[in-house]
Amino acid sequence: MNFENSIFSEIFKDIAFTAEENSLIRSNFEQITLIKGETLLHSNEIVYHQYYVYDGCLRTFFIDDSGKEHTLQFAMKDWWISDYTAFFSTSKAIMNIECIQDATIYKISKESIEILYHQIPQIETFFRKKMENGFAAFQKRILSNLSQPAKERYIYFMNNYPNIEQSVKNYHIASYLGITTESLSRIRKEIAQE
Amino acid sequence: MNFENSIFSEIFKDIAFTAEENSLIRSNFEQITLIKGETLLHSNEIVYHQYYVYDGCLRTFFIDDSGKEHTLQFAMKDWWISDYTAFFSTSKAIMNIECIQDATIYKISKESIEILYHQIPQIETFFRKKMENGFAAFQKRILSNLSQPAKERYIYFMNNYPNIEQSVKNYHIASYLGITTESLSRIRKEIAQE
DNA sequence: CGGTCTCTTGACGGAGTTCAAAGCTAGTGG
DNA sequence: CCACTAGCTTTGAACTCCGTCAAGAGACCG
Numbered sequence: 001m002n003f004e005n006s007i008f009s010e011i012f013k014d015i016a017f018t019a020e021e022n023s024l025i026r027s028n029f030e031q032i033t034l035i036k037g038e039t040l041l042h043s044n045e046i047v048y049h050q051y052y053v054y055d056g057c058l059r060t061f062f063i064d065d066s067g068k069e070h071t072l073q074f075a076m077k078d079w080w081i082s083d084y085t086a087f088f089s090t091s092k093a094i095m096n097i098e099c100i101q102d103a104t105i106y107k108i109s110k111e112s113i114e115i116l117y118h119q120i121p122q123i124e125t126f127f128r129k130k131m132e133n134g135f136a137a138f139q140k141r142i143l144s145n146l147s148q149p150a151k152e153r154y155i156y157f158m159n160n161y162p163n164i165e166q167s168v169k170n171y172h173i174a175s176y177l178g179i180t181t182e183s184l185s186r187i188r189k190e191i192a193q194e
Numbered sequence: 195m196n197f198e199n200s201i202f203s204e205i206f207k208d209i210a211f212t213a214e215e216n217s218l219i220r221s222n223f224e225q226i227t228l229i230k231g232e233t234l235l236h237s238n239e240i241v242y243h244q245y246y247v248y249d250g251c252l253r254t255f256f257i258d259d260s261g262k263e264h265t266l267q268f269a270m271k272d273w274w275i276s277d278y279t280a281f282f283s284t285s286k287a288i289m290n291i292e293c294i295q296d297a298t299i300y301k302i303s304k305e306s307i308e309i310l311y312h313q314i315p316q317i318e319t320f321f322r323k324k325m326e327n328g329f330a331a332f333q334k335r336i337l338s339n340l341s342q343p344a345k346e347r348y349i350y351f352m353n354n355y356p357n358i359e360q361s362v363k364n365y366h367i368a369s370y371l372g373i374t375t376e377s378l379s380r381i382r383k384e385i386a387q388e
Numbered sequence: 389c390g391g392t393c394t395c396t397t398g399a400c401g402g403a404g405t406t407c408a409a410a411g412c413t414a415g416t417g418g
Numbered sequence: 419c420c421a422c423t424a425g426c427t428t429t430g431a432a433c434t435c436c437g438t439c440a441a442g443a444g445a446c447c448g
Contacts (some may be wrong), residue, residue, distance in 0.1 A: 062340040072337060085330040115284050117319070124318060125311070131325035137277040138332035141265060143213040146372040150404075160418055170427070178340040185428050344436075364395070377436055379396050 010078075011106070015122045024109060025121060028112035030119055031189060034058075034099040046090065049107045050077075050082035056103025056163065057167035060095050061175065062171040071176040074100075074161065084101050101167040150179045204272075205246055205300070209316045218313060221367075222306035228252075228293040235277060235291040240284065243301040244276035250297025251361035254289050255369065265370040268294075268362060270353065274324065295361040345372045345381050 008025050009017070017025065032051075034040060040058060041047065051058075053075045059075045060081060072095060075081035083093040090110060108116075117124040144153055154177055158164075164173075174184040202219050203211070211219065226245075228234060234252060235241065247269045248340075253266045254275060266289060269275035277287040284304060302310075311318040340348055348371055352358075358367075368378040 062337050070340040085333055088326045088330055128322040131329055133281045135325055135329045136282055139279055143256050146264040
C-alpha cells in the first residue's frame with residue numbers, strides 16, 4: 001500500500017497529504033487494466049466516472065450520423081479522460097472511449113470526487129487548474145482548426161504529441177485533425193519529399 | 195451600495211454571502227463601460243484580468259499570419275470573457291477583445307480572484323463549475339467543426355445564440371464558423387429559399 | 389443625401405473528399 | 419518459420435465544397 005500511496009502522490013503532485021487523507025483518496029479510486037481494443041465507455045451509457053491514465057493510451061471519439069469517427073482526444077500517461085460533457089451533468093455519453101494501447105487506469109466517480117473536494121480543498125484547486133489547462137488547450141485547438149490548413153495542423157500535432165506514432169494509427173490522427181486517411185497520406189508524402 | 199451588492203449576487207447566483215464577504219468581493223471588482231468599437235484587450239498585452247459582462251456584447255478574436263480574423267467567442271450578458279490561455283499563466287495575449295455593442299462589464303484581476311478563492315471557497319467552486327461548462331462547450335464546438343458542414347454549423351449556432359443578430363455582424367458569425375462572408379451569404383440564401 | 393460599411397452575386401481555382409483498387413505490414417496459424 | 423489474411427496505408431481520377439477576386443447592391447450614419 002505504500003506502492004499505492006505513491007501512485008496518488010503522482011496523480012496529485014505538489015500536494016502533500018496526511019495519512020488519513022491518503023487513505024480517503026485511496027478508498028475512492030479503483031484500478032482498471034485494459035487491453036488494446038477494449039472499450040472503456042460506450043455512447044448512450046450514463047457517465048459516472050472520470051479516469052486517470054497511469055500507463056498506456058486511450059482515445060475519445062464521436063460517431064456522427066453518417067457513421068464517421070471523429071477523435072476528440074488522445075490520453076496518454078498522466079492525462080485524465082472521460083466524456084466530460086456527460087460526466088459533469090451525469091448524463092448519457094455521446095462519445096466512446098477506446099483503449100488503443102494496453103493501459104492501467106484509475107477511475108473515480110463524480111460522488112467520490114465531490115467528497116474529496118469537500119474534505120481536501122487542495123483537490124478542488126487541483127481540478128480547477130486541470131480544467132483551466134484543458135480549457136486553454138481546447139481554445140488553441142479551435143483556433144488552429146479555424147486558421148490553419150490540414151498540413152500545418154498535422155505538423156503542429158506531431159510536435160505536440162511526439163512519439164505518439166508508437167500508439168496511434170494514422171487514421172486516428174486523421175480523424176483527430178478532421179481530414180480523411182487519404183488526405184493525411186498525401187500530406188505525409190508531401191512532407192517526406194521536402 | 196445596495197445596488198452594487200445586488201450586482202454581485204447576480205454574478206454569483208446561488209451563493210449567499212455575509213456582509214463582510216460582500217464588501218470583500220466589491221472591493222476586488224471594478225466597473226468599466228465600453229462603447230461599440232472599443233478594444234478591451236490587444237494581443238501582445240499581458241493579461242491580468244478577466245471580465246464579467248453585465249450588459250452589451252463583446253467578442254474575442256485572433257488574427258492569423260495572413261491577417262484574417264477568427265472569432266473564438268462572443269460574450270453577452272452574464273458571460274465571462276478574457277484571453278484565458280494568457281490569463282491563467284499571466285502571459286501575453288494572442289487574442290483581441292472588442293466591444294461590438296455598448297457594454298457594462300466588471301473586471302477582476304488574477305490576484306484578486308486568488309484572494310477570493312482563499313477567503314470564500316464557494317467562489318472557487320463557482321469558477322470550477324464555470325470552467326467545466328466552458329470546457330464542455332468547447333468540446334461540443336470542436337466536434338461540430340469536425341463533423342458538420344458549414345450550413346449545419348450555422349443553423350446550430352443560430353439556435354444556440356438566438357437574438358444574436360441584433361448585436362453581431364454576419365462577418366463576425368462567418369469568422370466564428372470558420373468560413374468566409376461570401377460563403378455565409380450563400381448559405382443564408384439557400385436557407386431562405388427553403 | 390453622400391459616403392462608408394456590410395452583404396450579395398458571379399466566375400474561377402484549389403484544398404480536401406469520395407470511390408475504387410493496389411500495395412504494405414503485422415499478427416496468426418499451420 | 420513461412421504463408422496467409424486482415425488491417426492499414428497509399429495512389430489515382432473525378433468531383434464538391436468552399437475560398438478568392440472582383441464588382442455591384444443595400445443599409446446605416448453623419
